[in-house]
Amino acid sequence: MKKRILFVDDDQRVLDALRRTLHSQRDLWEVTCVACPKAAWEMVLETPFDAVVADVQMPGMSGLELLARIRATPRTRDVPVIVLTGLAARELKRQALNLGAADLLSKPVEPEDLVARLRNVLRLKDYEDALRTQNEVLEERVRARTRDLLHARLDIIWRLGKAAEHRDDATGNHVIRVGCTSRVIAEMLGKDPDFVETLFLAAPLHDIGKIGIPDAVLLKRGPLSPGEWEVMKRHCQIGARILREDGIAKTAFWEWRDPSAAPDDPDQKNPFLEMAASIAMAHHERWDASGYPRGLAGEEIPPEARIVAISDVFDAVCSRRPYKEAYDEDRALEIIRDGEGTHFDPDVLAAFLDSLPEIRSIRERFADTTRPRTSIEETADEADPVRR
Ligand SMILES: [Fe+2]
Ligand SMILES: [Fe+2]
Incomplete structure (x- = not known):
């Protein structure tokens, strides 16, 4: 493909001379000559030129201003510009270089010089274009790989969560809804994006x-009897124990497989596992310290656990379980509002209520698949809809 070159000079005689000079290159270069710098700027915006050669002193817009505009506009930023100046114009030359001119040529222009300089500038642009394309390909590959990793991570996390809920929620998407609802509430609370993503x-x-x-x-x-209740409460510590990181095993693994790939700091914590363990431990704590397992109060309860507490209870109340029927939204909201300042952090509750339209759409999008009721469900206990 021919290279497109634009010449800008208000002196028609100079343009004619340039055109004659470049006639020999007509198979390689497509040359456009224009005497008006403003018209040249409009052409540069419309046509992807491979190089621009501009005089400095022109009426209406100087060559330096044209150069500055080309550099400042994202679409034209990479078009190389050769500036034509008088032999003695040292200050102008310095300014042109500072503005990002690809090269300088003194007037009157020697035909051989012009062809040689243009060839260099075009070759350099080819390299830069190739490098940019290669970078874009690499960046897209990294983006695709990152996406695949996130998908794989989500798949594993959701399946692990579902495995834990399988016995009392065999077909439900409860864990997915709790992740999405918690995310929406955290965003409404203005939490930073890393926190939101890790919480999700x-x-x-x-x-x-x-x-x-x-x-x-x-x-x-x-x-449940009091004894059974104590057993049930243990799921918090069991969960935290499963999720808390095992630095010793991790170090041993990398020493065995590939010491060069071992983490620099073996004690460095994985923020995702840290938060997951914190949530597992504290999602049944209550704002008024009447929760379990530690009876934490108010802001002693980690913020992530305060958010999950409300997402979890709302979704559990709205869902059917072997030991309880599903409540409609009005009744569920009544239960949630009753918990303000006793069960739930009032700020988190307010963010939850503000997010209701989106939370409803999450419940629709990740609705549970229907299945026949089992005999155990037919004798559902509605007295304690949020006990577990
Ligand atoms: Fe749950
Ligand atoms: Fe729980």
Whole structure:
């Protein structure tokens, strides 16, 4: 493809001479000559030129101003500009270089000089274009790989969360909804994007400790005895223990497989696992210190756990479980509002209520698949809809 070159000079005789000079290159270069710098600027915006050669002193717009505009406009920023100046114009030359001129040529222009300089400038632009294209390809590859990693991470986290809930929520998307709802509430609270993203990933694992609770307790119809209740409460510590990082195992693994790939700081914490463990431990704490397992009060409860507490309870109340029926939204909201300042952080509750339209759309988008009711569900206990 021919290279497109634009010449700008208000002196028609100079343009004619340039055109004659470049006639020999007509198979390689397509030359456009224009006497008006403003018209030249409009052409540069419309046509992707490979190089511009501009005189400095022109009426209406100087060559330096044209150069500055080309450099300042993202679409034209990479077009090389050769500036034509008088032999003695040292200050002008310095200004042109400071503004990003690709090269300088003194008038009157020697034909061989012009062809040689243009060839260099065009070659350099080819390299730069190739490099830019290669960078774009690499960046797209990195973006695609990052996307794939996020998808794989989400798949594993959601499946792990669902595995934990499988016995009392075999077909539900509860853990996905809790992740999405927590994300929306955190955004409404103005939390920083890293916190929001980590919370979104960590929240689905809030009940992973249920893996360690026996069926006789987890699936029991009717109220739990005090002893059974104590067993049920243990799912918080079990979850935190599963999620808390095991630095010793990680170090041992890398020493065994590939010491050069070991983390620089073996004690460095994974923020996702840290937050997931914190949520697993504290999602049943209550604002008024009446929760479990530690009876933390108010802001002693980590913010991520305060957010998941409300997402979890709202979604559990609206969903059917072996031991309870699903409540409609009005009743669920009544339960949530009753918990203001006792069960829930009032600020988080306000953000939850402000986010209701989006939370409703999450419930629709990730609705549970329907399945026949089991006998255990037919005797659902509605007395304690949020107990677990
Ligand atoms: Fe729980
Ligand atoms: Fe839950």
